[in-house]
Amino acid sequence: MKTLIVVIHPNFGTSLVNKSWVEALQNQSDRYDIHQLHQVYADGKIDVVAEQQMMEKYDKIVFQFPFYWFNCPPFFKQWLDEVLTYGWAYGKKSGYKLEGKKIALAISAGIDEQEYGVTGKYKYSMEQLTSPFEITFDYVKANYQKPFVFYGIEKESSKEWIAQSVSQYLSFLEQL
Numbered sequence: 001m002k003t004l005i006v007v008i009h010p011n012f013g014t015s016l017v018n019k020s021w022v023e024a025l026q027n028q029s030d031r032y033d034i035h036q037l038h039q040v041y042a043d044g045k046i047d048v049v050a051e052q053q054m055m056e057k058y059d060k061i062v063f064q065f066p067f068y069w070f071n072c073p074p075f076f077k078q079w080l081d082e083v084l085t086y087g088w089a090y091g092k093k094s095g096y097k098l099e100g101k102k103i104a105l106a107i108s109a110g111i112d113e114q115e116y117g118v119t120g121k122y123k124y125s126m127e128q129l130t131s132p133f134e135i136t137f138d139y140v141k142a143n144y145q146k147p148f149v150f151y152g153i154e155k156e157s158s159k160e161w162i163a164q165s166v167s168q169y170l171s172f173l174e175q176l
């Protein structure tokens, strides 16, 4: 069973990290299917039924995006609001269609890891900042996993650093 990687990047053309992750995953198309939301829905209109049908086919789903303003890019929030419908994802008569599926976030962050967390400049840890996703996926009974985060791309964006992010991401996915 392949893992579905849902990519949400509003400026994929200028991406360094997420683009290199996608390229690495494309080389392993026997293991990963990539679904680029901004490419599929360039007009911003999500086909909810098509998305739900796609999600039902996978046991492992990863949402990959760059961290923007301590959050996800807005198209992912739109996706959550529209695709996780009452009756499909949750609710009394729901099939809880994401129930038991392993779901994780894969995030690239500009800021260093030390600057996140209680003792850091930005006060909150990535675990705290991503808690709305954790609660959302708990709510729909999915099996939410700890996120993969690659930090510090603003300070260090060498080829070597990006290559490190690729291998760390691939081993995260293999262990998912």
Ligand SMILES: Cc1cc2nc3c(=O)[nH]c(=O)nc-3n(C[C@H](O)[C@H](O)[C@H](O)COP(=O)(O)O)c2cc1C
Pocket (backbone or CB within 6 Å): 009, 014, 015, 016, 017, 018, 019, 065, 066, 067, 068, 069, 070, 071, 107, 108, 109, 110, 111, 112, 153, 154
């Ligand atoms: C609008 C915007 C907001 C950003 N906000 C954050 C932020 O809150 N925290 C952070 O660590 N990096 C932030 N960054 C840096 C991005 O996370 C970083 O450039 C991105 O992860 C690099 O991935 P890419 O090469 O695939 O674009 C921001 C970048 C942009 C353009």
